[in-house]
Amino acid sequence: MKTNKYILIIIFLISASFKPTEIVINGEFKMFTTDNIGNIYAVTHKNDIIKYDKKGIKKAEINLKVLGNVSLIDASNPLEIYVYYQDQGIIKYFDNNLNTLGETNLFKTYDLNNIQVICRSYDNGIWFLDPINLKLRKCDKKGNLLTESVIISNFSDTAISPQMILDDGKFVYLKINSKSLMKFDILANYLNTITLENFSTFQVKDENIFYKSNEGFWVYNTVSFEKTIFNYNFEKTYLNIRTEGNLLYLQDNQSIKVVETTN
Numbered sequence: 001m002k003t004n005k006y007i008l009i010i011i012f013l014i015s016a017s018f019k020p021t022e023i024v025i026n027g028e029f030k031m032f033t034t035d036n037i038g039n040i041y042a043v044t045h046k047n048d049i050i051k052y053d054k055k056g057i058k059k060a061e062i063n064l065k066v067l068g069n070v071s072l073i074d075a076s077n078p079l080e081i082y083v084y085y086q087d088q089g090i091i092k093y094f095d096n097n098l099n100t101l102g103e104t105n106l107f108k109t110y111d112l113n114n115i116q117v118i119c120r121s122y123d124n125g126i127w128f129l130d131p132i133n134l135k136l137r138k139c140d141k142k143g144n145l146l147t148e149s150v151i152i153s154n155f156s157d158t159a160i161s162p163q164m165i166l167d168d169g170k171f172v173y174l175k176i177n178s179k180s181l182m183k184f185d186i187l188a189n190y191l192n193t194i195t196l197e198n199f200s201t202f203q204v205k206d207e208n209i210f211y212k213s214n215e216g217f218w219v220y221n222t223v224s225f226e227k228t229i230f231n232y233n234f235e236k237t238y239l240n241i242r243t244e245g246n247l248l249y250l251q252d253n254q255s256i257k258v259v260e261t262t263n
Helices: 002-017 106-110
Strands: 022-026 029-034 040-044 049-052 058-062 072-074 081-085 090-094 100-105 118-120 126-130 135-139 145-151 164-167 171-175 180-185 190-195 199-205 208-213 216-221 227-229 240-244 247-251 255-260
Touching: 029 072, 029 240, 029 247, 040 255, 072 118, 081 118, 100 106, 118 164, 126 164, 164 199, 171 199, 199 240, 208 240
Parallel strands: none
Antiparallel strands: 022 255, 029 040, 040 049, 049 058, 072 081, 081 090, 090 100, 118 126, 126 135, 135 145, 164 171, 171 180, 180 190, 199 208, 208 216, 216 227, 240 247, 247 255
C-alpha cells in the first residue's frame, strides 16, 4: 500500500510540474494587442493605454484624453507603436516606453475622412483602405503614395465592411467582413480571398493564420489550405485570443491571462 501511495504522490508531483504557467492581469479592457517579444498593450474603457511585459509587470501608461477613443493599436514594431484615433483621423506614434514620437493627421495629409482601418507597413509606412475609391493604399507618413491596389470591390461579391489590416512583411491581409480576408502582395496586387468561419480577430505567423471565432481558436495554413483547432483546452469563451511564441493571451471581461503552452 505504501508503494502505491508513493507512486501516486510522484505522479501528482510530475503532473503539477507540467501545469502551464499562468499570469493574470486584472482589469476591464476594451481591447489589447501584443508585440513579437511578448509585451502587452491594453486599452481601458477610459482609453488609458497600458504596457505590460509578458510577466504581467506594468511598464508604461498614457492617456491622451483630448483625442478621444482609441480605435486600434498596431505593435508589430515594438520600437514604434501605432495608435489610431478614428474619430479624429489621427495616428499617434509612441516609442517602447509610450513616449510620443509624432503623429499623422490623415485628413490633412491624405485629404480623406472616415478612414476605418489602418496598419503599419513593414517598412514603417501606413496601409489604409481609401473609403471613397475602395483602394488599398500604402503611403509614407508625409502622405506620399507608395503603391495602391485597383478597386477591391471588383474581387468581392459581398459588401465591403473593412475591419482590420495586417502586414506581415510578405503579404497584406484585409478583413472585409466577418468571414473574408483579402490577401495582397506587398505592392498591393490582389492575390485571393480566404474564407473563414465568423471570426473577430486574426494574426499571421509565417504561413499560418490564427483566428478566433465563436467555435474556438483556429489555425489556417495558407499553403496546405487546412484548418485545425488550436491545441489547447480552453476553459471558456474569450473576448480575444492572441499568441506569441509559446504564450497564449486570453482576454475575458475581468482580466487578460498569459498562459505558457507546448505549441
